Amino acid sequence: MTEMPWVEKYRPRRLAELINQTKALGQVKAWIEAWLQGSPPKKKALILAGPPGTGKTATVYAIAREYGFEIIELNASDERTFEKVERYVQAAYTLDILGKRRKLIFLDEADNMEPSGAREIAKLIDRARNPIIMSANHYWEVPREVRNKAQIVEYKRLTQRDIIKGLVRILHAEGLTVPKEVLYEIAKRANGDLRAAINDLQTVVSGGVEDAVDVLAYRDTEKSVFQALAQLFATDNAKKAKLVVLGVDMFPHELLQWIDENLPYVYYKPEDIARAYDALSRADIYLGRAQRTGNYGLWKYATDMMTAGVAVAGVKRKGFVRIYPPRIIKLLTESKAERGLRDSVLKKIMKEMHMAKLEALETLNVLKAIFEYNPEVAAHFVVYLDLDLKEVEFIVGDKEKAKTIWGKSMNIEKKLKERGELEEHVRVAAEMGGEEIEGEKGAEEEVEEEISEEELQKAEEEMEAVGESGGKVDKPKKKGKQATLFDFLGKK
Numbered sequence: 001m002t003e004m005p006w007v008e009k010y011r012p013r014r015l016a017e018l019i020n021q022t023k024a025l026g027q028v029k030a031w032i033e034a035w036l037q038g039s040p041p042k043k044k045a046l047i048l049a050g051p052p053g054t055g056k057t058a059t060v061y062a063i064a065r066e067y068g069f070e071i072i073e074l075n076a077s078d079e080r081t082f083e084k085v086e087r088y089v090q091a092a093y094t095l096d097i098l099g100k101r102r103k104l105i106f107l108d109e110a111d112n113m114e115p116s117g118a119r120e121i122a123k124l125i126d127r128a129r130n131p132i133i134m135s136a137n138h139y140w141e142v143p144r145e146v147r148n149k150a151q152i153v154e155y156k157r158l159t160q161r162d163i164i165k166g167l168v169r170i171l172h173a174e175g176l177t178v179p180k181e182v183l184y185e186i187a188k189r190a191n192g193d194l195r196a197a198i199n200d201l202q203t204v205v206s207g208g209v210e211d212a213v214d215v216l217a218y219r220d221t222e223k224s225v226f227q228a229l230a231q232l233f234a235t236d237n238a239k240k241a242k243l244v245v246l247g248v249d250m251f252p253h254e255l256l257q258w259i260d261e262n263l264p265y266v267y268y269k270p271e272d273i274a275r276a277y278d279a280l281s282r283a284d285i286y287l288g289r290a291q292r293t294g295n296y297g298l299w300k301y302a303t304d305m306m307t308a309g310v311a312v313a314g315v316k317r318k319g320f321v322r323i324y325p326p327r328i329i330k331l332l333t334e335s336k337a338e339r340g341l342r343d344s345v346l347k348k349i350m351k352e353m354h355m356a357k358l359e360a361l362e363t364l365n366v367l368k369a370i371f372e373y374n375p376e377v378a379a380h381f382v383v384y385l386d387l388d389l390k391e392v393e394f395i396v397g398d399k400e401k402a403k404t405i406w407g408k409s410m411n412i413e414k415k416l417k418e419r420g421e422l423e424e425h426v427r428v429a430a431e432m433g434g435e436e437i438e439g440e441k442g443a444e445e446e447v448e449e450e451i452s453e454e455e456l457q458k459a460e461e462e463m464e465a466v467g468e469s470g471g472k473v474d475k476p477k478k479k480g481k482q483a484t485l486f487d488f489l490g491k492k
């Protein structure tokens with residue numbers, strides 16, 4: 001079961017619970033009280049500016065709770081934001097007779113605003129009859145016309161002592177303890193970001209403290225990749241998705257492995273997972289092409305595909321998502337028996353779905369997520385791929401779940417037999433696979449997909465479209481008659 005993220009569970013409910021931001025809180029309180037006393041402050045908007053994870057958003061929620069505001073939370077990077085703000089800006093902030101609560105407008109990411117949106121927001125601030133609070137990591141990147149109309153409140157980077165205080169508070173509430181050294185390590189690495197520290201603590205605790213050394217060792221070298229992926233998987237905004245990986249010190253193909261590993265835990269609908277993997281395989285194609293031609297300009301498209309393309313692929317799982325290091329590293333520690341099972345499953349995927357090994361590996365990752373969360377669909381795959389119980393156990397990684405899926409697959413097979421349709425099922429499955437494979441060798445060889453100049457041009461337009469609209473990427477059409485998960489899900 002997915003546990004609630006601790007950063008949400010322990011979001012400070014009252015201002016007094018906020019650690020070490022006394023000066024900032026004093027300014028916010030004075031400003032909000034001016035509204036309540038019937039004389040709105042001269043600057044009708046506030047900008048809470050400071051490093052991530054220092055309590056800006058938490059302040060807004062605590063203020064709302066203590067002073068009885070309803071929060072209208074909007075993201076400043078969303079182009080439609082100003083239309084939405086417009087709706088609330090004119091509403092009176094006083095309590096009305098129907099007992100509705102006064103509204104406080106909260107605009108996150110004010111440093112990520114489009115220029116046209118900024119002009120509108122600036123106009124709206126002038127007309128505002130409700131308090132508008134904005135939040136930004138980089139004050140100077142908030143558009144000037146907005147900055148000029150807002151009062152700044154500075155949030156300071158939290159100290160290691162502050163971080164430890166926050167972590168201990170949570171451990172106390174959870175009735176847990178972790179070794180002091182682990183706590184110090186987390187605090188040291190958090191760089192003043194309590195949100196990152198709390199996420200690290202939850203990761204360490206959920207994996208068992210024995211795991212802590214590994215997780216923290218990774219943090220040392222891959223410091224920002226955990227944070228970047230957590231942000232990537234939290235956003236539906238294509239532009240933000242592209243930005244969050246900018247600071248990651250990694251080659252694109254390494255980043256791709258990390259995304260690949262973690263993606264099945266983020267999406268839960270098979271069609272969304274498949275869509276995200278489609279974006280990832282496009283990225284992979286660009287990387288291959290860059291490698292072959294030496295045109296490393298293609299890395300940009302690859303990175304855009306694996307970030308924006310993946311971020312907009314569908315509905316994400318809510319709750320805390322633990323980020324895992326790439327499977328390739330884990331594979332090295334796989335036992336011989338596991339390797340054997342993996343290879344036999346891969347062979348079946350390659351044979352039935354007419355895929356090359358690399359694609360079959362990706363498909364196996366998708367199957368893992370499907371088997372974990374969707375036993376009905378999983379059972380159809382068992383029949384289709386003719387898996388045995390041991391292989392099902394290997395895919396789902398849990399004996400009980402494997403039995404459930406197995407039971408369902410037996411039922412499907414029984415029904416198909418009864419209706420004399422087993423052969424038909426196999427025929428349909430074969431059709432999905434398309435033409436006959438050209439022997440074992442053909443299936444095992446990695447297929448090199450060439451892309452033409454027109455395709456590159458199209459990719460550029462595609463990525464621009466993703467960046468601008470934040471909308472969904474069109475599912476690229478697969479060449480040939482290879483079976484895809486879409487085919488399977490569509491035909492089932």
Ligand SMILES: Nc1ncnc2c1ncn2[C@@H]1O[C@H](COP(=O)(O)OP(=O)(O)OP(=O)(O)O)[C@@H](O)[C@H]1O
Binds near residue numbers: 058136198
């Ligand atoms: N000063 C603080 N006191 C107590 N808890 C805090 C503090 N700062 C952050 N936290 C914890 O970290 C979580 C994230 O903090 P918050 O959302 O307020 O960060 P933020 O400053 O708005 O970051 P960002 O700029 O990335 O939006 C909170 O839910 C809370 O659990």
